[in-house]
Amino acid sequence: MSTIKQFQVTFDCAEPQRVARFWCEVLGYVVTPPRGFASWEDFDLTRPAEDRGSWCACTDPSGVGPRLFFQRVPEGKVVKNRVHLDVRVGTGLVGAERLAALEAECTRLVALGAVRVRLLADEHDSCIVMQDIEGNEFCLD
Template sequence: MAREVQITFDCGDPAKLAAFWAEALHYRLDGPPPGFESWEQALDAWDVPPERRNDASAVVDPDGSGPRLFFQRVPEGKQAKNRVHLDLRAAPGLSGEARMAALESEADRLVSHGATRLHRQDPAAPLHLGHIIMADPEGNEFCLD
């Protein structure tokens, strides 16, 4: 039996990073726990002080097929290049100029939401179809593939 997977990001601003990745992946913010109409209501009931209310956030695939992404506040900033990164499949089935145009369009969209464009790798036959390396608002690298 396959295990369910959650991908966890250490970060400085969980709410901001969750909002970015929800936009990037077409996910939605995780809903409040059962019995609560909102996260504010749950946090009030649990007596979570205002300064701790952005300690964590999560986003989920609205279809339920993709992994949950969890964002947790940590005191230290990003130190080096990611050892693991996400590839966003922004141009499946496309090749050549059509592929790179689709990747460029998605890169522009994500930059408007706080991403940074780092590098474009153009196609190099026969195996490499081209991709764009990006960084999320906290500098975590990911690829548009």
């Protein structure tokens, strides 16, 4: 039996390059072109006109995090995601210090086009539910 140690997270979206750039800003990732090409634009030149701009990917420059892949789909987002990313900005922090870190990151991401949905907080934990620039849910945790 094999053990899988690598995976990528795939986003269905309307504008793959735009959404990829957003997540690069959120996570400190970089856009990575397909193998054999210097850029996604170079790759697009080999594709039929209707397929250009249909894909994009980004990776963690440290090599630790998973690759994120973005693919254009014709339909828009309709319902809540069944899977979402938790962006870990408050790890190890508690109480007011944790909430301050979450709020600071929320402010930064809203300036990039994210939407704050709601704060989930009790005496033990807190997170902020958000949406990316195409409405995909994620949490600041």
